[in-house]
Amino acid sequence: MNLFGKFKKGVSKTRSQVFNRISHAVKAKKKIDDELLEEIEEILISGDVGVETSMELIERVKRRVKKEKYENSEDLLNILKEEIVSIFPPHHFKEDSFPEKPYVIMVVGVNGTGKTTSIAKMGYRFQQKGKRVMFAAADTFRAAAIEQLEVWANRLEIDLIKHQSGSDPAAVVFDAIQAAKARNIDVLIIDTAGRLHTKVNLMEELKKIRRVSQKAMEGTPHLTLLVLDATTGQNALSQAKQFVEAVEADGIILTKLDGTAKGGAIIGISSRLNLPVYYVG
Incomplete structure (x- = not known):
């Protein structure tokens, strides 16, 4: 479509x-x-x-x-x-053909935007295309976030790399990339923390995750996707700007689009930030 x-x-x-x-x-x-x-x-x-x-x-x-x-x-x-x-800026991402293996996707966004559900949907899509998928639970600030991703991983029979709640998120990512290499994984999807975008520490943590990811495997993450909640409308633009500056986001996943009259905001956000829309959910 x-x-x-x-x-x-x-x-x-x-x-x-x-x-x-x-x-x-x-x-x-x-x-x-x-x-x-x-x-x-x-x-x-x-x-x-x-x-x-x-x-x-x-x-x-x-x-x-x-x-x-x-x-x-x-x-x-x-x-x-x-x-x-x-x-809308175009993207050249092909779900059934990855230039490198494991192909590392980092998913970012504030809490409540639907990051974890989006990760599960992506994992399922890749599975349907015959790809071996792994999840990394790098949102270690909330125990519930790890548990939620684990529920999806078990349901979809997808490998999950996790540490205890409160541990270093970058360490989770490092271990996940090493495990993905060892297990011949096609695509590794990383969940990240999403405290309010006004928290400077969150952005610094995301930058650290990127640095550690690059040490574990050069050129990673290959793709960074920003999850935005359509119900926030134009307010999502300020969120998006900060994430783009911090983690060099490559594109957008727009969630909750069927429950709002503000979905038109994605046209302006995508255009203003020059970010393509990868998924709509």
Whole structure:
């Protein structure tokens, strides 16, 4: 399924409040004019896409309309869809082909965003493609986090590397990479702590994990994914900025998209930070 298809499927509430409103606005007009484009811009902003990104999208649409001489308002929906898709940076990740083994994925994000569930879903997807998967429980600040990941690991029959609660997260990652090498694992997925992003210590801890990971295996983590909660809308942007600065995130996993009208925020966040969306859940 293409990105727009995934986005629409996962965004039932946003779709009903944003895309359906745009569709109604378009159907009410026969021709494309400034009034219609302004109305669409307002709808995008109200859908939490963000002022800057909404304005950019409308400018792109205007240029397309002028250049390709569109007049019929019905053409506008397809143009807008194409421009929304084009505003997302592309990624070149292939789930069934890893350039190195073990392929190390580090998953970051504040508590409550759905990191652990996202890790479980990724693990299952890789399993379905015939890959050997391992989890690393590097969120050692919460005993419940280790237990939750262990439940998923047992359910999916995936190897788990863990230490006691309160131990050094970087040590967990080092041991996990060594174990993944020894056990011929295809992909290692690392869970990390997610205390509030205002805690400077968390960012320093994540940087340390990256350094230790690189010592254990050069070039790792190969992929760092930031999990964002769609229900926080544009507020997720400030979270994202700090994580991007601290851990050089490569892309986004957007969770809880079907339970919010703020899912449009991912368009602005992805565009502003130049981060592709890897998964929608």
